[in-house]
Amino acid sequence: MAQLSADLMLDCRGLACPVPILKLSKAITQIQAGQIIELSATDSGSRDDVPAFCQRTGNALVSTREEGGAFIFYVRKGP
Numbered sequence: 001m002a003q004l005s006a007d008l009m010l011d012c013r014g015l016a017c018p019v020p021i022l023k024l025s026k027a028i029t030q031i032q033a034g035q036i037i038e039l040s041a042t043d044s045g046s047r048d049d050v051p052a053f054c055q056r057t058g059n060a061l062v063s064t065r066e067e068g069g070a071f072i073f074y075v076r077k078g079p
Contacts, residue, residue: 006038
């Protein structure tokens, strides 16, 4: 699978809920529609929180994976 290209990287490793979602919420306002944020988080709650955030805000969860103890999410900003 080809590596997704992110327009903005957000490193939230070591941060507990709700901080990764708060940072994602702020970062999504700083990019254009269609651009992608790569969010890295170690908080296991992010596995549920990030998809819920995307559904609630109209943004798209493009991809998710686990790597080196971190959860990596690719979120595309909606229109």
